Amino acid sequence: xxxxxxxxxxxxxxxxxxALLLNIxxxxxxxxxxxxxxxxxxxxxxxxxxxxxxxxxxxxxxPDGVEIAVxxxxxxxxxxxxxxxxxTKRFVAVDTGTARRxxxxxxxxxxxxxxxxxxxxxxxxxxxxxCEGRRSxxxxxxxxxxxxxxxxxxxxxxxxxxxxxxxxxxxx
Numbered sequence: 001x002x003x004x005x006x007x008x009x010x011x012x013x014x015x016x017x018x019a020l021l022l023n024i025x026x027x028x029x030x031x032x033x034x035x036x037x038x039x040x041x042x043x044x045x046x047x048x049x050x051x052x053x054x055x056x057x058x059x060x061x062x063p064d065g066v067e068i069a070v071x072x073x074x075x076x077x078x079x080x081x082x083x084x085x086x087x088t089k090r091f092v093a094v095d096t097g098t099a100r101r102x103x104x105x106x107x108x109x110x111x112x113x114x115x116x117x118x119x120x121x122x123x124x125x126x127x128x129x130x131c132e133g134r135r136s137x138x139x140x141x142x143x144x145x146x147x148x149x150x151x152x153x154x155x156x157x158x159x160x161x162x163x164x165x166x167x168x169x170x171x172x
Contacts, residue, residue: 066097
């Protein structure tokens with residue numbers, strides 16, 4: 001976030017410098033407000049650019065085996081351009097490279113889910129999937145493993161058919 005702030009300030013300085021140079025080249029015929037308006041426009045453009053490129057930059061840095069399952073696009077009236085071109089504000093990635101299976105329960109898989117947000121820290125949650133029953137359970141609170149690998153006290157939730165997270169975990 002700090003680097004983006006610095007980049008935004010330098011974009012404003014660069015655009016102000018270009019406007020100042022254009023003013024000098026035109027014999028100082030441009031109005032005095034051109035330089036601060038150019039600085040503001042440069043900072044706004046840099047901020048918009050950072051919003052729209054955040055998802056791609058973050059997705060490129062994911063390690064091998066971590067695949068994006070769900071993206072959430074954002075639109076808002078405070079940013080009217082997002083009504084035409086929404087940007088990705090959050091996404092869920094599944095670590096399929098370290099997904100685990102239990103030989104005693106072949107229809108179940110356990111995988112780590114990563115929740116990314118534009119201005120949020122990355123959160124990780126281990127989740128158990130019942131591929132045949134199309135349901136899942138977070139393994140955070142109160143879930144205990146029995147000797148055979150089954151999970152007791154799991155809070156199972158039904159998943160819709162075609163859920164992208166379920167498809168990634170159970171398809172691998």
